[in-house]
Amino acid sequence: MARRDNDIWWRMAWRNLWRNRRRTAITASALSFGFVAAVLMIALMDGMLEQLVSNGTRVITGQVQIHADDYRPERSMHDTMGGREGLDLAALVGAAGSVTGVTGVAPRAYGGGLISSGDETAGAVLMGIDPRREEGVGRFGASFVVGGMPGPGEIAIGNAMAGTIGAAPGEEVVVVAPAADGSMGNELFTVSGVFRLGMGGFDDAYVLVDLGSLQDLMAMDRSRIHEVAISVDRTDQADLVAARVEEAVEGLADGLVVEPWSVFHEQLYFMTSMMGAANGIIAMIIFGMAIFGVANTMLLATFERRREFAVARSLGTSGRSIVRIVVCEGLFLGLVSLGAGALLAAPVVVYFHEFPLDLSSFIGTYSFMGSAMQPLLTVEYSWDGPLVSAVALVGTGVASALYPAWRAIRVPPADALASR
Amino acid sequence: MSNEHAVRTERLWKIYPQDPRPVEAVRGIDLTVSRGEFVAMAGPSGSGKTTMLNLVGGLTRPTRGKVWIESEEISALSDRRLANLRMHRIGFVFQSYNLLPVLSALENAEFTLLLQGVPARERRERVRELFREIGLEGLEDRRPPKLSGGQQQRVAVARAVLGEPALVLADEPTANLDSHTAEALLDVMERLNRTKGTTFVFSTHDPRVMERARRLIRLVDGRIESDHEASG
Numbered sequence: 001m002a003r004r005d006n007d008i009w010w011r012m013a014w015r016n017l018w019r020n021r022r023r024t025a026i027t028a029s030a031l032s033f034g035f036v037a038a039v040l041m042i043a044l045m046d047g048m049l050e051q052l053v054s055n056g057t058r059v060i061t062g063q064v065q066i067h068a069d070d071y072r073p074e075r076s077m078h079d080t081m082g083g084r085e086g087l088d089l090a091a092l093v094g095a096a097g098s099v100t101g102v103t104g105v106a107p108r109a110y111g112g113g114l115i116s117s118g119d120e121t122a123g124a125v126l127m128g129i130d131p132r133r134e135e136g137v138g139r140f141g142a143s144f145v146v147g148g149m150p151g152p153g154e155i156a157i158g159n160a161m162a163g164t165i166g167a168a169p170g171e172e173v174v175v176v177a178p179a180a181d182g183s184m185g186n187e188l189f190t191v192s193g194v195f196r197l198g199m200g201g202f203d204d205a206y207v208l209v210d211l212g213s214l215q216d217l218m219a220m221d222r223s224r225i226h227e228v229a230i231s232v233d234r235t236d237q238a239d240l241v242a243a244r245v246e247e248a249v250e251g252l253a254d255g256l257v258v259e260p261w262s263v264f265h266e267q268l269y270f271m272t273s274m275m276g277a278a279n280g281i282i283a284m285i286i287f288g289m290a291i292f293g294v295a296n297t298m299l300l301a302t303f304e305r306r307r308e309f310a311v312a313r314s315l316g317t318s319g320r321s322i323v324r325i326v327v328c329e330g331l332f333l334g335l336v337s338l339g340a341g342a343l344l345a346a347p348v349v350v351y352f353h354e355f356p357l358d359l360s361s362f363i364g365t366y367s368f369m370g371s372a373m374q375p376l377l378t379v380e381y382s383w384d385g386p387l388v389s390a391v392a393l394v395g396t397g398v399a400s401a402l403y404p405a406w407r408a409i410r411v412p413p414a415d416a417l418a419s420r
Numbered sequence: 421m422s423n424e425h426a427v428r429t430e431r432l433w434k435i436y437p438q439d440p441r442p443v444e445a446v447r448g449i450d451l452t453v454s455r456g457e458f459v460a461m462a463g464p465s466g467s468g469k470t471t472m473l474n475l476v477g478g479l480t481r482p483t484r485g486k487v488w489i490e491s492e493e494i495s496a497l498s499d500r501r502l503a504n505l506r507m508h509r510i511g512f513v514f515q516s517y518n519l520l521p522v523l524s525a526l527e528n529a530e531f532t533l534l535l536q537g538v539p540a541r542e543r544r545e546r547v548r549e550l551f552r553e554i555g556l557e558g559l560e561d562r563r564p565p566k567l568s569g570g571q572q573q574r575v576a577v578a579r580a581v582l583g584e585p586a587l588v589l590a591d592e593p594t595a596n597l598d599s600h601t602a603e604a605l606l607d608v609m610e611r612l613n614r615t616k617g618t619t620f621v622f623s624t625h626d627p628r629v630m631e632r633a634r635r636l637i638r639l640v641d642g643r644i645e646s647d648h649e650a651s652g
Contacts, residue, residue, distance in 0.1 A: 008527075008534055011522075012520070012522050012523065015522035015523075016522055019521070019522065307518065308518075308520055308521070310479075311512075311514070311518040311519075311520065312520065312531075313503060313506075314477065314479055314506060314512050315506065315507065315512065315531055315532050315535065315579070316503050316504065316505075316506045316507020316508070316532060316535045316536075317503065317507075317535060318500060318503050319499060319500075319503075412479070412480055413479045413480075414471075414474040414479040414480035415480070417474075417479070417514065417518070418470075
């Protein structure tokens, strides 16, 4: 048959699809519903993943970090960037900050020590920060229930620790910490504020100290830091930005390592990867179930038309062309369902994006793996979910037609013509 | 093998496996139909008329024996080659018209030409010309449900003959038609037979068809009971 006449099979498939409008409408509705369910479910899962990653990286760690190559995982106070000589901190921060996609750069130093107020003492992670830069990376600045970020000679503590040692803003506390020179540093600090992140492990253990003050306490030169935390505009672009930052800071010091959150937050990355895979499996289950339902309907439709197929074959139509008609019908069914599903899914996704489902009446915030899940079901805009679902939907239509198509050409024409 | 015949069968058998006993629908028929013949196969229900047409048309395979269409032995051809043979050399007219309901009268009629790869313009011209001849002018865009039985059967005949097959097999083509329509349809087929030399083989109960046939074959219980020239 001439190539330009191939459209006869498409025409026949399209017209066949609408011979039983009610049946087509019901089947298309089922597929459309499956599409909406898959898109919404994937969007909700994406929302949860985004929340997990966002809470896991935007609160403290950032999405990209720079360290000395031997700093992780022991996190020894001696393993500062650039070794014991340190590096040009302003140059490092400037270079990282100039990279496209970077939205904030925060240099940090860490130490461990004891914090005492009156008779109460608690162990603490001492986090030396540049308060102004820290605002662009973490959420400490927005988490103060009272007071604010520490200046020189000040510290900020979590609400749980404030309760443990009984300290409040304006009061003095003593901090004792091992110093880099082997001595024991101790200093009196004034509490500048109390923060509440709502995440276990932070509110009861982290103490924010002005970077310079902590370096002085730990007998470290001002050019020595342990970490640069970097925030990026798109979490899913962290790997790309990390590669760009690595290029930008190359040569500023030996042994600098730039890592995206998927490396330094490997548990969180594993968790989100698993959830992403679960998304795919659930979508496969939804459309897998649909395949059987649609195939059953198409089988019925092709059985009803077995005489027509027999007539077409008796006129010289090849089995391949018969298969093409049935598969084209499945394809059209998938496309029609996709159109209807897209019209339904779009407003639903937009609604849940704008108005997340608040489940706080039933469940509270849950923190794990250095992140937290809030009781909010929100959806994340993404093309991936709808695209995958669309391909799965159209694929379902086509796959559903394969067996009926095969059956349609198995019946000898004379047998089908003899049946009434 | 002579090229003068349109159809030849040799010791042709068709046995349908069925409980409690297999059904012998065609029992060792030897038949030769020459080119240009206008043949009616008559006989009671179950005599094997339709099975013979199906065997000759390659719609079912013989249990034993051979079938030639012109010089080609078809019993062992693949499905694909059989489809190709039907497309180019055999036309079918069925008792219940069997037009494809999603296609218009014109699309149904041109279907075989389309399969043969005839260009669209030529197809349309040939269909319109034949439609004029057989009284279907103006009905080109109607779908089968909007056509009367006679009109549908004329479209079916047009579909069968437009591809210019050597052989047209017609299975009780007048069975569902009123007398006037049946006569008109037979006129059409007879004219095509005379003007184009197309070979027609009918299965029929209809005396009007038998009267028009120039050769009448009577089948009983899957065998040829009689085979003689008719007044036609």
